[in-house]
Amino acid sequence: MKKFSYLVYGLKILSDIECSELVALDELQEHEYDVLIEVHPVSSEIHERIEDGWYSSYRHESMWFHIPEIATYWMQDRNLISIELCHGADLPMAKQYLLGSCLGMIMLQRNMIAIHGGTIVFDGKGVIFTGDRGAGKSTITSALRLKGYPFVADDVSSVEVGQCHFIHPGFPQQKLCQDAMHQFGYQLD
Structure with missing residues (x-):
């Protein structure tokens, strides 16, 4: 196989x-x-x-x-x-x-923790934005990405717990509602 x-x-x-x-x-x-x-x-x-x-x-x-x-x-x-x-x-x-x-x-x-939230890098550290569905997690991470902050993950990240904590990305895709896509100037064709 x-x-x-x-x-x-x-x-x-x-x-x-x-x-x-x-x-x-x-x-x-x-x-x-x-x-x-x-x-x-x-x-x-x-x-x-x-x-x-x-x-x-x-x-x-x-x-x-x-x-x-x-x-x-x-x-x-x-x-x-x-x-x-x-x-x-x-x-x-x-x-x-x-x-x-x-x-x-x-x-x-x-001993890894899965967190539902969008993740970017700010000042060399990972920051995860969490919230209820539709709260704007993806919109926030997309806006920060467009301002130059490195994007890590949109939907789920894992945190590896140990001597040092590490954030690892989940799936390499970003989910945005149509309103946010229009606001950021994406073509919806």
């Missing part, structure tokens, strides 16, 4: 699933990745739990959840995501859970 290599949240990803939403890397070797995403059956223990009516289990080293008619996802040991797709599953929907919940759980296992 062909493997795809990506960078997101500061993590090098080697994946069985193509994710055009992510920044592509040159082909990673087996020993070069931080996280492996594989399409692979989950454990029989997880299947037994699902048959008993469970839909999830969360322990620091092993987290799993089941979305009926889509997939079962199993995150292990800070570096492995196993996905067992249901027969006839909608792959774009399965990818939404992979790129959202699964990567979020891997970040938790790695």
Whole structure:
């Protein structure tokens, strides 16, 4: 099976699933990745739990959840995501859970925090603007980017907690409402 290599949240990803939403890397070797995403059956223990009516289990080293008619996802040991797709599953929907919940759980296992907000660099430090949906996070980061402040991320950033804290970007795209796009002079053709 062909493997795809990506960078997101500061993590090098080697994946069985193509994710055009992510920044592509040159082909990673087996020993070069931080996280492996594989399409692979989950454990029989997880299947037994699902048959008993469970839909999830969360322990620091092993987290799993089941979305009926889509997939079962199993995150292990800070570096492995196993996905067992249901027969006839909608792959774009399965990818939404992979790129959202699964990567979020891997970040938790790695002592990283995912923050929903726009991020820029100000005076050599990362600044994350958070707020409710529609509060103007993307508009603020876009305005600051146009004023010359380096843009890091629009929607989600991860904060790596340790001796020094680092902010890593999520997806390389920016979401703006039409009003803000007109205000900044973007062509909407």
